[in-house]
Amino acid sequence: MRKVDDYIKEKMKEYPDFKAHYDLIKEKAAVVKEIIEYRIRHDLSQAQLAKEIGVTQQYISKIEEGEFSNLDTIENILHHVGYRLKLEVVPV
Structure with a gap:
């Protein structure tokens, strides 16, 4: 696992957008x-x-595959499962 951590740290130094x-x-x-x-x-x-x-099964499937862009729907789903969405805007 150490090699992966080192790789990630190196990429973060090498490419400014990598960390984001x-x-x-x-x-x-x-x-x-x-x-x-x-x-x-x-x-x-x-x-x-x-x-x-109140969404489709296909939408849940896409979310579980990491494909989502509608924050309102994500917020609704997270609330349903006992979580809330917290956004943070930070300088690049």
Whole structure:
């Protein structure tokens, strides 16, 4: 694991935008993790969760694959699974 950490640190030094992209991926992964864990804890299929929230099963599938861009919907889903969305704007 040390080699991966070193690689990431090196890329952050080498490419100024790398850290921002890396951090965004980590945040998306955290969102996906909570949604999937909620489904598992409550023994729900994607279709069942989608129905509870009012979106399509396909939308839940895309979110669980890390493909999402609508913050309002993400905020609604996170609220449903017991979390809230916190955004932070920082200088580049």
